[in-house]
Amino acid sequence: MTLRVIGAGFGRTGTVSLQAALERLGFAPCDHMGEVFRHPERAVLWEEAAQAKARAEGFDWERLYECYTATTDWPGAYFWRELVAFYPAAKVVLSVRDPERWYESMRRTIHPMRQNPDIARRLAASLGLAAPPDWLPRLVDRIVFDGTFGGRFEDRVGAIRVFEAHASAVIAAIPSDRLLVFDANQGWGPLCRFLERPVPEGEPFPRLNDSASVEARLRRGPDAVQPPEDDLSRRVKPAG
Numbered sequence: 001m002t003l004r005v006i007g008a009g010f011g012r013t014g015t016v017s018l019q020a021a022l023e024r025l026g027f028a029p030c031d032h033m034g035e036v037f038r039h040p041e042r043a044v045l046w047e048e049a050a051q052a053k054a055r056a057e058g059f060d061w062e063r064l065y066e067c068y069t070a071t072t073d074w075p076g077a078y079f080w081r082e083l084v085a086f087y088p089a090a091k092v093v094l095s096v097r098d099p100e101r102w103y104e105s106m107r108r109t110i111h112p113m114r115q116n117p118d119i120a121r122r123l124a125a126s127l128g129l130a131a132p133p134d135w136l137p138r139l140v141d142r143i144v145f146d147g148t149f150g151g152r153f154e155d156r157v158g159a160i161r162v163f164e165a166h167a168s169a170v171i172a173a174i175p176s177d178r179l180l181v182f183d184a185n186q187g188w189g190p191l192c193r194f195l196e197r198p199v200p201e202g203e204p205f206p207r208l209n210d211s212a213s214v215e216a217r218l219r220r221g222p223d224a225v226q227p228p229e230d231d232l233s234r235r236v237k238p239a240g
Contacts, residue, residue: 003065003087005030005195007072008080008170009095010163011144012105014184015073018095020206021188022070025197031064031071036139043139046075050142053079061086078143080170091195092179094170099160111153113137114145 005027007018019030029035036043045064052059061083065071072095076083084092114137145153148166153159171181180194187205192198 003090005070006083006090006092007095008077008092010077011073011110012102013095013097015095016208017184017206019072020208021191024200025195027070029068031068031076032073046139075143078147092174094167094181096167096181096183099163102163103156103160114141
């Protein structure tokens with residue numbers, strides 16, 4: 001496999017919905033931060049990738065993406081420049097949403113993990129997943145809150161400025177025929193045209209993982225939802 005679609009948008013821009021949509025259109029499996037929770041052994045490679053980025057060194061992305069055809073959300077979005085260079089034939093989808101609504105969603109869902117790492121374990125349990133190792137929330141902190149927001153996410157104006165500057169940088173760097181700026185509210189049409197796939201007949205565009213549902217899972221803990229039925233182990237090759 002090789003990456004054919006690179007999601008460059010930050011988390012909380014409809015990336016779970018985009019992941020589901022891409023997989024429905026044949027770009028499966030699609031990576032997402034949730035895959036790190038499902039396969040925490042991959043976090044070691046993400047740590048190596050972050051170290052390589054900090055040193056301005058190259059990284060063999062096939063070590064992380066050999067089993068994937070698409071990616072959305074963090075951690076991949078943090079490495080969008082590296083990925084678009086490594087996979088020159090891949091198309092790029094920049095998921096976006098209203099900046100103020102994005103910040104509020106981040107503040108209510110992902111940011112609490114920085115303040116209380118136990119929340120990550122509760123979120124994993126609520127999804128029927130194995131509890132992430134203690135260092136996994138630290139990886140989120142390194143890539144998202146320190147790596148992306150410079151440790152100043154609490155500064156609402158500054159964080160929104162980072163969000164908007166990121167979108168501008170992607171748009172400036174990627175040729176228009178390779179890039180789709182996509183709001184999940186647009187539905188199947190723009191995405192299907194961009195990826196040259198037919199619109200799934202009679203199927204609404206996925207609407208998954210909204211802020212209210214995430215907060216509800218965190219409040220209700222491990223009994224919030226049943227474990228997923230699909231065999232998540234198929235998404236990554238076994239070690240060795």
